[in-house]
Amino acid sequence: MLKLISFSTIFAAIVSGVLGHGYVQEVTANGAKYTGYLPYTDPYYNPPPQRIIRKVPGNGPVTDLSLIDVQCNGYTDGGVAGSAPAPIYATVAAGSSVALNWTTWPESHMGPMITYMARAPSDITKWSPGTSAVWFKVAQTGKNSAAQWAAPTLLVNANSIYTFTIPPKLKAGQYIIRHEIIALHAAYTYPGAQVYPSCIQVQVTGSGTALPTSFVSFPGAYTASTPGIVYDAYQNTSAYPIPGPALWTGGN
């Protein structure tokens, strides 16, 4: 009986997952593949599978950009709000590319894909940034001159794989990669933009010494008046201003 109940719960969850929006389901770094945090199955295992991605409650978005949830799509877990650490991390060389495999992204959810990093001051499996300004932007794709959005068009064309490069001169150490799609189908007003963030824990290796000098916080980086948060994606044919700070490329 118990088994049956939990099976149907998982089944219902899987069905809603298929019909919903999305999250990063797999990470490839330094040639190794890591399964992402799977919100519709991982919670039903005891012990839970060990992941490099911080827990997300499901495939849904964050729309209230003042909430800590906008950091990692996290929620209060074990007393840690917003981005409860995951137990393990991936290792990746500075200058190498990281591939993030998204679940099937809905055709209707157009918007940019943006990637930030934050350097952990200590053990990343114990660190939550809270509202501190620690994040710097390392990659961004918005709308190109052919009016194609990062998501869904470019993402679908790439087989649902988004790729970015760890800044080549970035100082070795532990970092959170905060990656997101911002869906703009309802962003003609605020709240409306839907943020789908994912936080991936990595150990960066290499001999670089570069670190950025300016940082943003999540929540904080995005508000109703940040360019690109309110945008009429159906009517507005002008260039799209990608939200957040300038890119940091580490002197490259």
Ligand SMILES: *[C@@H]1O[C@H](CO)[C@@H](O)[C@H](O)[C@H]1NC(C)=O
């Ligand atoms: C993305 O991950 C899914 C689930 O693990 C897998 O079935 C699919 O083949 C992956 N896509 C690519 C292009 O590797």
Ligand SMILES: *[C@@H]1O[C@H](CO)[C@@H](O)[C@H](O)[C@H]1NC(C)=O
């Ligand atoms: C189109 O978007 C840009 C950038 O957000 C904005 O400055 C401009 O006012 C918008 N145009 C219209 C007609 O809404």
Ligand SMILES: [Cu+2]
């Ligand atoms: Cu949606």
